[in-house]
Amino acid sequence: MKRLLVYLLMGALYLLHNDLWAWNDSRMVLGLPVGLTYHVLFCFAVVGVMWLALRWAWPRDVDPAEVEQR
């Protein structure tokens, strides 16, 4: 279940990368144009999802000995 959640989050990130809503918006947010701020924050969101992936969705077929140790 957790593995599935991680995969869904990865898919959601792929969709969220296409921020059509801020395309022509030049407002400043956190000191940068919103179109840039969004994508910097997006990088942090990827870190969070990949951290979950390492905890919950580590590939089962990679180094089985290591998986057993954990």
Next chain:
Amino acid sequence: MTLAVVIAYLGLVLVIGVLSHRLAAVTGEDYFVASRTIGPFVLLMTLFGTHMTAFALLGASAESYRVGIGVFSLMASSSALMVPLVFFFVGTRVWSIGKRLSLLTQVQFVRERWGSDALGLALFVVLVLLLVPYLLIGVMGGGITLAEVTDGQVPTWVGGLLVSVVVVAYVSYGGLRGTSWVNTFQTSLFMVLGAVTVTVIVSRLGGLEAAFARLREAEPAMLVRGERISPIQLLSYTLIPLSVGMFPHIFVHWLSARSAAAFRAPVALYPLCIAVVWVPSVLLGIFGHLDFPELQGPEANSVLVRMIALHAPGILGGLLGAGVFAAIMSSLDSQSLSIGNMFTQDVVRHYRRRAGRPELSESQTVWVGRLFVFAVVALTFGLSLVVNRRIFGLAVWSFTGFSALLPILLAGLFWRRSTAVGAAASLVTVVVTWIWFFVRAWGRPDYSVGGTGLDPVAVVFGASVLAMLVGSLASRPPDEAAIERFMPR
């Protein structure tokens, strides 16, 4: 002074490369994959440094100068998502199989996975041809950098030559271990200096708020994506970073990992590293309009270095120039080593074995590798003297080809029914469609498929997947025993 700092930096890089040699064993496996002993931190830094080339600094700032902030979403944040996914799903499995079967190159993987010598040879040729433009980016970037930071006192070819000589020296001496050590140092350096550069220059421009206010007056289009990037272009561009899965120089670094757990740091922290390097590059590119509003065509490639030379001359300028050199060399070294590795393993050793000639000794293997590293870098330097294309343009075409080859590796890792015919069909399809689009786009930097905004990579990649599916399903199922070696149940 600037030149002195850059030369001192290059000397330091050489020292690190030489020191690493003390830990090396004189074996082919140590020379080409550091005896598979690289830990998480060095793996993160060397993978990142290898992936980020002059493209990430000079190319990204140049493209930001032309297009605006949208470059970050187009290339940086898409890489921040796709690259860790490739490391997670592909890199870990490649490492595992590579360790189990003692593989050293992608060509060996393909040959053994589908039992086809011809397929391996064809892949070898395609990989080398795609890598040459990517190597050129580094050598040309070195030339541009040194010429600009010295205000034109040093000709462009001298910078390219200097980069080539230093890289050949430490790669030849230290192999992948030396390359990884040097890359870790160089990556740390260009990440820190990128932050320092943007801080110093933005401060000289009156602070971030003031700089953006001036830019809003001078070039407001830089603050949005507007008409310069289309939504379909953004969507299709997410396929470009998949190229990381087929880069020979990334592949050897994967194989060099000490354990699967060593991949945890690259998987989790890669997006942060991307942000640290790309935000300064994009900002300095768009702020270039404040000081250099009239740069045309290839002139824009040097906007970052011009900004450094204008706002941070002297020692700081030299350090910042060294940071650009660091980014360039940390890719060039792994690329030249990976090509040397492929020539040594996939041509010399493989065909000697087939001809029934005795195996090369470990020492001979290392020397053959060194010879090829030298030949590849020398050839690249020669080409850099006659080629003049926009750095970013060169990179994107190279990336397109590598991305579209990824379905071959994915099929080899995940699809038991895939066959040599399918892989060959995929490879031929990539070559044909790539050439088709390259010819059509020649001299048209803003080319898209049918003028829709769709990047050619989407079509080439899609055709590659389709060819793999059709070719595999239309051919005889592969031998189960061969599959078990790669995909044990």
